[in-house]
Amino acid sequence: MPLVVIDPGHGGRDPGTSGNGYQEKTLVLSTAIMLRDALRRCGVNVLMTRETDTLPLPSGTIGQDLAYRADLANRNNADLFVSWHIDSAANATVSGVAVWIYPATRGTRTETWAQRISDGIAANTGQRNRGVYLGDFQVLRETEMDAVLVEAGFITNAQEANNLANTEFQRAQAEGAARAICDLFDLPYVAPVRPDPTPRPTTPPPATEQPPAQNRxxxxxxxxxxxxxxxxxxxxxxxxxxxxxxxxxxxxxxxxxxxxxxxxxxxxxxxxxx
Structure with a gap:
């Protein structure tokens, strides 16, 4: 089975971007954990760079921490590196999901995979699909496998920020990404089993002509x-x-x-x- 490294951006003393009462580090961790669980349900091996609110390399600088994340994927011979982030913009109306790749991978399989992941998330959430962008991000530059950085939405857009903080929306993003990643590796996507939200009807006790004996x-x-x-x-x-x-x-x-x-x-x- 392929090994996918999931990298929830920031953490600990590095909150990432913020807006509308939310911090990037918190929102991305929740969704990344859902993506972890979805991929494991489909049989994919998953390695997380962090699973709590901390930097993977808390004693180092931010640059050293980013290098550690990339090195973790390299040392474990990962097949795909997915860094999960949330974007911000000066214009509060900007919204949508995008996937970034290292410029040198333009025109390669990495770009194709990035587009399919962006498509999968947008299709499952109804978000605007911003497609693939090029960026010289350290975790993309220093990883040796196909590597993408998901910008799951804009925290500066009030409606999208509220969506990004919503559990069901996070799950929709995670499942959309998981379905796309399974497709990349020609693996069947296994949908989550949801409990029936409708309680089974309960037959009430038969009515009686007179009150039971205990009534006075x-x-x-x-x-x-x-x-x-x-x-x-x-x-x-x-x-x-x-x-x-x-x-x-x-x-x-x-x-x-x-x-x-x-x-x-x-x-x-x-x-x-x-």
């Missing part, structure tokens, strides 16, 4: 009797174990949680008209 109708206020009987019939509130209802007693947060859950299950079962 003499406790019930006349104006609330019909409502209490409905709660009992629907299985939402059935009284206390000693047989009492205690209609004047304050409800606890735990009791309310149970009642609301029962009512939710009841209406999801198709009997509540919702």
């Amino acid at each position: 109708p003499e406790e019930w206020p006349d104006w609330a009797e019909d409502a209490i009987r409905s709660m009992i019939e629907w299985g939402v509130m059935t009284g206390y174990p000693d047989g009492s209802w205690r209609p004047d007693q304050n409800v606890t947060r735990a009791e309310l949680a149970v009642a609301l859950t029962r009512f939710y299950n009841f209406i999801r079962g198709g009997n509540g008209g919702v």
Whole structure:
């Protein structure tokens, strides 16, 4: 299986760019970890330059840290190096995803791969696809394999910044990139298994003609009797174990949680008209 090195940009004392209340180092780490998980799910070997909020080489200069990231990929004979970043611009309306490559790799397989990764992310998120750009970035210059630097969007664009901080949007970017990378290596993309967000309908207990034995109708206020009987019939509130209802007693947060859950299950079962 191919080895892909994923490099979440910046980290620790180097926050990267910032805007609209967000820092690049935090946002890129979340998405890069999702990309790691997506590729591993597809059987790809993945090596991360960092998995926490720290520089990979915290004791060195920023230049030494960047060299360390490239050397990590070189020493492990990686097949692809993906550095994940977020861009900024003086114009707050600029948006979109782009992938950068080292100028000397223009016209090579690296450029083709960069375009396909940009296409994959944009197709999965609906972002503007800015395509491939050339840049003399150290992590691109010093890596010995195909190397790309993803600029996942613009933190200076308020809407895009909020998207980049959204978990589902991050996942969409990661899955779009993972699908493209799998295609580069002729590997099948394995989609994530999502839990069914719709709870299974729960059949409410059968209604009864009379209140259960534990009810003591003499406790019930006349104006609330019909409502209490409905709660009992629907299985939402059935009284206390000693047989009492205690209609004047304050409800606890735990009791309310149970009642609301029962009512939710009841209406999801198709009997509540919702």
